[in-house]
Amino acid sequence: MTELNCVLVFQEKAGTITAYYPYTKWRNILDAPNVGAMESDLYGHIGNTDVHVTAAQISNYDTAIAGLIEHTENADIHITAAERSAWTAGAQKAEQAAADASNALNLAASLESRVARVEDGLFNNITGNPFLVSFDALDGITLVKGVWNVERQRIEC
DSSP: OOOOSOEEEEEOTTSOEEEEEETTTOSSGGGSOOOGGGHHHHHHHHTOTTTSOOHHHHHHHHHHHHHHHHHHHOGGGSOOHHHHHHHHHHHHHHHHHHHHHHHHHHHHHHHHHHHHHHHHHHHSOOSSOTTOOOOSOOTTOOOOSSEEETTTTEEEO
């Protein structure tokens, strides 16, 4: 006979338990021993609130489950696949835009320095000596580049 995890409990009209039998241990209920001595243990178990769920707990569980169901069914608070895809695409575009902006700033800085050199050549007097060092002669100095202008006492390119 297959074991079933259940018991037979007989109760009189007054509410007292008269017998407690494991249901599948005996093939014939008449063969079951009288275990009425376990009555106090069984009542102790029945009244133990630490092992049984109370009506208040069930009410709390019902409230929590209802809240979870409501949350799950609320489509306005959940991210859809389309939204997630759009956010990912937007993030990729933003990363590319940041890289493009960085490249543009580097190019602009390079062009600014080149324009500054051209402006120096066009608008500034570059024939003067910006380092104002006077020489009477170049004795002991080997001139590598340029021409020594004796009249003006300067090196000219």
